[in-house]
Amino acid sequence: MHEEVLERIRERRWKPGDAIPREDELAREFGCARGTVNRALRALAEAGILDRRRRAGTRVALHPGGKATLDIPIIRREVEARGQTYSYALKIREDAVPPSAIREAMGLRRDDPTQRVLSVHSADGRPLAIEDRWINLAIVPMAAKADFTRISANEWLVTHASYTHGDIAFSAQAASDAEAALLHIDPCVPVFVIDRTTWYKADAVTTVRLTYAPGYRIHTRL
Structure with missing residues (x-):
């Protein structure tokens, strides 16, 4: 039952x-x-x-998730919950072959249909997070027609795509030149990074690298 x-x-x-x-x-x-x-x-x-x-x-529940586990947050709602003004900018959207490391993490072949979506989330006009995402279009074909200029892939997937489990890793890293330019910080400044892959049974739905500007705090409940 x-x-x-x-x-x-x-x-x-x-x-x-x-x-x-x-x-x-x-x-x-x-x-x-x-x-x-x-x-x-x-x-x-x-x-x-x-x-x-x-x-x-x-x-x-509108956002079902176990209370004893870390759920997938919608960045827009995190920002608005702090009383800040949220904005979002789509930088790259392309059908492409993922790098070998991404293919390995998602269990994909070179000819599997995938789409890359790169965007920047901001709070009160200041860059907060870079969302660099690959979507498995074989599992979520509707994503190919989603309007990611109006809604982030983060929010669209949370509300439209089914998943059964995921892998997640947290790390502190030095910002690359490209990340620093998008976050308006100096290169090599420490940033907080979340690497997450979500699955529907045996198939990867999406993998994302979220790179947060200095000062970001993650909060959850046990």
Whole structure:
């Protein structure tokens, strides 16, 4: 029961914000006691996957993610939550063959359809983060038609693409000349870097390198 509900959410059969069937309907569908359904839904609500409200029913959380794990933030919302003005600039968008290291990380062949999206997110007019992303168009074909001049790939993928798990690494590195130019800082200044690859079962959905300007803090809950 628990895993079937998760599978429907991950596959976007139940999308963020959707109301799910009532407990008695699910009990009939799965052939189990209503108490079993209640326990499964309560556990998913405690994990942040579902939003349960008395008299309003149960819905898929708008941004489902385990409370004991690091979820994928939408940078625009992070900036606005701090009371700052958000802006975004698309720098590069191209269908291309990823470098060998990217192909290896994503498990791709040279002829697999991929798209690179490079953009800069800003807060109060100052560059905050560089988003350098590769998208596997075989898994997310709709991304080829997404308007990334109006919405970042970060936000579009969080709200449109299914994923089951991911790999993430954090590091402090010296800004390259290209990164320094985009962030308006001096070359070799230490910057915070997140390298993240998300997967849908055995297939990589996207890999991204997020390079943050000095002063950025990451926050999560346990």
